[in-house]
Amino acid sequence: MSGTPRTNAHGQRIGRPVExxxxxxxxxxxxxAGQGVRLEPAGPQHVDDLYASLCGEDDEPIWTYLAWERPRDRDGLAAIVAEGGADPGRVMYAIVPVETGRAAGFCSLMRIDPAMGTIEVGAIAFGRQLQRSRAATEAMALLMRHAFDDLGYRRYEWKCDSLNAPSRRAAIRLGFIWEGRFRNAVVVKGRNRDTDWFSITDREWPRVRQALADWLDDRNFDAMGRQRVRLAARPPEPAAPQEQ
Incomplete structure (x- = not known):
């Protein structure tokens, strides 16, 4: 799909050609559908399970960096799910572990630009059952495979509040490359948010895909379900920005 960097007739360096x-x-x-988790288009049938998984008083930290406050009743959560289903620029998924068949979190594909081949995963909420779990990693891997392998995107984005340390760690663990920080990017819930940008490109995807497949392989888990080798989908940070 891609060639090497080149120079135009004026001696200026220009980006590599892309077919x-x-x-x-x-x-x-x-x-x-994966081995241990399914991503289903979020709908009214998921609301009760999502409310139980995400909206208890002890679940307040799940909502700190999301665009919404924690719903205090089922109707509030139903409104979030309905909003996700009605937004033509987003596809909202309920994350359903196979072992329970009950939705335990949600996420979305958003900021979708088929013409340029860019797409973002965001609005991610993991209930306690999903946090730090094999199913959560598989859910993210399923979305990446769908974006790159099924739909043909060339850039897959992850953005988060710069103060959201768990989200930053998750992005790096999953193979995303940190691109920078947009200061004073937005105001969320009356607070300033500096936004950190991460991405995986189609050229990096084969390496990330293999790392995820190796980590998710049954042979990487013992009889108690504990990982044998940690996921390391991300290469060392380059010493300097690479030229296009």
Missing amino acids: WTPAAPPDPAVVL
Whole structure:
């Protein structure tokens, strides 16, 4: 799909040529099924399980960096799910561990630009069952595979509040490269948010895909379900920005 950097007729360096076919938009009806988790288009049928998993008083920290306050009742959570389903620029998924069949979190594909081949994963909420779990990692891997392998995107983004340390660690663990910090990017819940940007490109995806597959392999887990080798999908940070 890509060549090497080149110089134009004026001696100016220009980006590598790309033979580009626009990506496909994600189908909001598609279910992504893995070994231990399914991603189902979020709908009213998931509201009760999501409310139980995400909206207890002890779940307040889950909502700190999300755009919404923690719903205090089922109707509040139902409104968030309805908003996700009605937004034509987003596909919201309920994360359903196979072992329970009950939704334990949600996430979205958003800021979808098929013409340029860019797509973002965001609005991620993991209930306690999903936090630091194999199913949570598989859910993120399923979305990446869908974006790159099924739909043909060339850039997959992750953005988070710069103060959200768990989200930053998760991005790096999953193979994203930190690109920088947008200061005073937005105001959320009456607070300033500096936003950190991460991405995986189509050229990096084969390495990340293999690292995720190796980590998720049954042979990487003992009889108690504990990992044998930690996930290391991300290469060392380059010493200097690489030229395009």
